[in-house]
Amino acid sequence: MEACTADGTFHKFLAEIKELKIDDKLAEALNNSSKPTNPGETSAQIAAQKLNKCLSTLLSCEFRTFDTLRRVRDQHRRHGASPPSLGGKSDVDANNARAIGNQLYAQRRFRDAIEMYGKGLRLSVSTASLALTFASRSAAFFEQRRYEDCLRDIDRAIDHGYPDTKRYRLDERRAKCLTLLGTGISANNDPFLLRQQQAPPDGFVGAAWIGDKPNLSHGRNARYPQMGDCLRVVADSGGAGRRIIAAKDIIPGQILVVDDPYVSCLESKAEGTHCHQCFEYSDSMIPCHNCSTVMFCSEQCRTAAETYHKRECPILHFLQFDQSLPVRNDVFRLFSSRSLDYFLHNESQVRSAIQDVHIGRLRGPVPPCDPDCLANFFALTNHIEAADSNSLFKSACLGVYLTHCLELTDFFLGDDVASYDRIRFYIAQLIVSASLVLATNSYLVKEVRLNVKNAWESDSEGVASACYPVTSYFNHACFPNAVRDYCRKAMVIMSVMEIPAGTEVTVLYGYHFTKFPKADRQVYLRDNYNFDCKCVACDGDWPVLEETETREFDCARLCQKCNATLSNEEMESSVNCKECGAELDETARELAMRWRDVMQIVNGARESSAVGAGDTDTCSKAYWKRAIEVLK
Numbered sequence: 315m316e317a318c319t320a321d322g323t324f325h326k327f328l329a330e331i332k333e334l335k336i337d338d339k340l341a342e343a344l345n346n347s348s349k350p351t352n353p354g355e356t357s358a359q360i361a362a363q364k365l366n367k368c369l370s371t372l373l374s375c376e377f378r379t380f381d382t383l384r385r386v387r388d389q390h391r392r393h394g395a396s397p398p399s400l401g402g403k404s405d406v407d408a409n410n411a412r413a414i415g416n417q418l419y420a421q422r423r424f425r426d427a428i429e430m431y432g433k434g435l436r437l438s439v440s441t442a443s444l445a446l447t448f449a450s451r452s453a454a455f456f457e458q459r460r461y462e463d464c465l466r467d468i469d470r471a472i473d474h475g476y477p478d479t480k481r482y483r484l485d486e487r488r489a490k491c492l493t494l495l496g497t498g499i500s501a502n503n504d505p506f507l508l509r510q511q512q513a514p515p516d517g518f519v520g521a522a523w524i525g526d527k528p529n530l531s532h533g534r535n536a537r538y539p540q541m542g543d544c545l546r547v548v549a550d551s552g553g554a555g556r557r558i559i560a561a562k563d564i565i566p567g568q569i570l571v572v573d574d575p576y577v578s579c580l581e582s583k584a585e586g587t588h589c590h591q592c593f594e595y596s597d598s599m600i601p602c603h604n605c606s607t608v609m610f611c612s613e614q615c616r617t618a619a620e621t622y623h624k625r626e627c628p629i630l631h632f633l634q635f636d637q638s639l640p641v642r643n644d645v646f647r648l649f650s651s652r653s654l655d656y657f658l659h660n661e662s663q664v665r666s667a668i669q670d671v672h673i674g675r676l677r678g679p680v681p682p683c684d685p686d687c688l689a690n691f692f693a694l695t696n697h698i699e700a701a702d703s704n705s706l707f708k709s710a711c712l713g714v715y716l717t718h719c720l721e722l723t724d725f726f727l728g729d730d731v732a733s734y735d736r737i738r739f740y741i742a743q744l745i746v747s748a749s750l751v752l753a754t755n756s757y758l759v760k761e762v763r764l765n766v767k768n769a770w771e772s773d774s775e776g777v778a779s780a781c782y783p784v785t786s787y788f789n790h791a792c793f794p795n796a797v798r799d800y801c802r803k804a805m806v807i808m809s810v811m812e813i814p815a816g817t818e819v820t821v822l823y824g825y826h827f828t829k830f831p832k833a834d835r836q837v838y839l840r841d842n843y844n845f846d847c848k849c850v851a852c853d854g855d856w857p858v859l860e861e862t863e864t865r866e867f868d869c870a871r872l873c874q875k876c877n878a879t880l881s882n883e884e885m886e887s888s889v890n891c892k893e894c895g896a897e898l899d900e901t902a903r904e905l906a907m908r909w910r911d912v913m914q915i916v917n918g919a920r921e922s923s924a925v926g927a928g929d930t931d932t933c934s935k936a937y938w939k940r941a942i943e944v945l946k
């Protein structure tokens with residue numbers, strides 16, 4: 315198995331299973347038990363039994379894959395220390411990165427220098443290296459007129475022991491910052507200027523919901539605190555599903571739900587550009603103390619992430635899976651962010667939730683359905699009966715692999731040895747169930763890529779995944795009356811039209827009727843969500859909106875001559891472009907002002923910042939049209 319690379323540990327593990335020559339046992343677990351022992355059993359129960367047999371066979375085996383780390387862990391435990399990171403930091407590499415940063419700085423390429431200093435921080439081992447790199451980055455922030463960012467890095471440099479002999483330079487820079495801040499000039503207070511100086515992806519706007527978490531527009535629902543009392547959850551008779559119904563009249567732009575996730579996890583491609591804890595884009599981040607992968611936007615986020623990251627940090631390379639595997643990091647996070655006691659304490663509720671799914675008893679969310687109630691989470695398990703032997707085997711492998719990973723952390727520590735095997739088996743079962751839940755109930759947390767020339771064509775990009783307590787209960791319509799958006803990791807659901815009491819509240823699972831023909835939508839929904847849409851747009855065979863009709867949504871914030879983006883205020887107050895002085899097009903100005911009014915109406919409490927108004931859901935744009943009509 316020499317061919318395996320370090321980041322292919324899961325493949326190494328699978329190869330070891332082959333070597334073990336337990337095919338007969340596994341085949342017995344997966345096949346022989348297909349003979350029902352009890353005539354009343356459902357196919358889901360039979361599948362679950364096969365899975366359990368397969369799990370216990372694999373759990374009884376020893377695997378070399380984990381040996382080295384296990385030895386290191388045991389050594390450290392004996393000394394009462396936490397295991398070291400395999401992080402890949404190196405002061406030599408950090409010095410190189412800082413030297414390149416300094417060259418870029420000398421060429422006045424501050425944006426690139428800041429990126430290089432960020433790399434230097436990630437790679438630094440010693441506090442001396444951190445101190446020097448923070449000091450260098452503070453100089454680049456100063457040049458970018460980002461005085462708050464500059465001051466923070468000066469403090470960090472000093473906290474990490476910046477040499478006293480050179481300290482006067484930092485003091486001088488600090489004094490200048492404070493003076494300039496006193497005059498009220500700082501790029502940190504001008505989001506538009508800030509974005510120009512950073513190096514985010516093209517069209518980047520950031521979280522769809524800019525600013526703090528909004529408040530619910532109605533009173534809090536007594537049973538489900540993340541929903542307004544304008545909504546209620548209804549379980550359909552006949553097991554067809556659960557729906558959300560308006561309990562009061564709702565008007566457009568009201569905040570109906572603010573939902574915190576059960577579990578959320580940054581995508582690995584966003585590591586280094588987005589905060590590991592809150593998912594915000596930042597180029598002024600600070601590194602994890604131990605690994606060279608993870609960064610945080612602030613000391614607060616770094617502290618908040620400690621619960622799970624101190625477990626994940628030493629085994630990060632065990633948790634890297636390539637795209638071909640149906641493995642998700644959020645599965646492990648569900649466990650690394652909670653204590654074993656928590657899972658033991660809730661064992662009976664969790665077991666009965668899973669049992670209900672297996673016998674086909676549909677249950678509504680048990681109030682208050684908060685992110686801590688894992689019984690509701692596991693009640694979302696589905697489709698185990700559809701799994702063939704091969705996929706049951708794969709699920710079991712994953713469950714056992716992640717159980718071993720958890721054993722490398724302090725998750726199982728302090729537990730009584732007598733019941734260790736039972737507890738370990740229970741957790742392995744939960745890991746398998748969690749991977750089934752997250753495969754179908756996890757959302758991509760998106761940020762907006764605004765197309766400034768044509769906002770209609772704006773797009774969004776997933777940076778993280780998350781699974782939510784009440785959002786899962788909203789059904790789809792191709793012409794929905796509410797939209798979903800993200801405020802960092804929280805899900806916000808907002809009404810986009812009038813919803814009279816008694817009407818079902820719906821969201822879009824993708825494919826709005828204005829953009830995709832009915833046939834495409836139906837195929838997509840059947841393939842991905844297993845249902846035939848009978849919404850009003852599908853029933854009535856509504857046509858897609860013609861391109862011409864959408865033209866009026868073009869974002870008219872551009873100077874026709876130099877392509878400068880102008881803020882609403884600039885559009886309103888001036889007839890000339892601030893960049894090139896050209897006279898601004900009258901219709902464009904008028905559109906920009908209407909756009910702003912529309913945004914205010916549709917967004918309600920939402921802050922539309924100077925950088926602009928994008929939206930993760932193309933469907934909301936259709937409602938902006940409605941709102942324009944309302945305005946007329």
Ligand SMILES: [Zn+2]
Nearest residue numbers: 589592611615
């Ligand atoms: Zn953060």
Ligand SMILES: [Zn+2]
Nearest residue numbers: 602605608627
């Ligand atoms: Zn780390």
Ligand SMILES: [Zn+2]
Nearest residue numbers: 792847849852
């Ligand atoms: Zn439909």
Ligand SMILES: [Zn+2]
Nearest residue numbers: 873876891894
């Ligand atoms: Zn211009």
